[in-house]
Amino acid sequence: MKPVGRAQTVRCVLNFTDAGKVCTDASQCQGDCLAEASDTPASGQVQGRCAPTSDRFGCRTEIKNGVAEPTLCID
Numbered sequence: 183m184k185p186v187g188r189a190q191t192v193r194c195v196l197n198f199t200d201a202g203k204v205c206t207d208a209s210q211c212q213g214d215c216l217a218e219a220s221d222t223p224a225s226g227q228v229q230g231r232c233a234p235t236s237d238r239f240g241c242r243t244e245i246k247n248g249v250a251e252p253t254l255c256i257d
Contacts, residue, residue: 183195184237186237186239187239187256187257188257193237194236195235195236195237196213196235196236197234197235198211198212198213198232198233198234198235198236199212200212200232201231201232201233201234201235202231202232202234203231203232204229204230204231205229205230205231205232205245206227206228206229206230206245206247206248207245207246207247207248208244208245208246210232211232211233212232213232213233213235213236214232214233214242214244215230215231215232215233215244215245215246216230216231216232216233216242216243216244216245217230217243217244217245217250218230218231227248227249228245228248228249228250229245229248230243230244230245230250238256239256239257240255240256241253241254241255242254242255242256
């Protein structure tokens with residue numbers, strides 16, 4: 183249990199054992215496949231890294247089928 187988001191609501195946040203593994207889709211991860219913050223691509227086939235936790239707050243760019251989705255920021 184961990185306080186998350188702007189409201190600091192306590193939620194269950196799971197740690198994933200494949201955190202940081204190279205991926206091109208969430209099907210290759212326990213959680214989401216995310217673009218690295220310093221390397222958010224605009225288009226084309228890309229690789230990301232498996233998310234470290236189930237915490238969905240903050241800004242994230244998901245990779246689906248090797249394509250970067252629009253960045254989503256959740257408070």
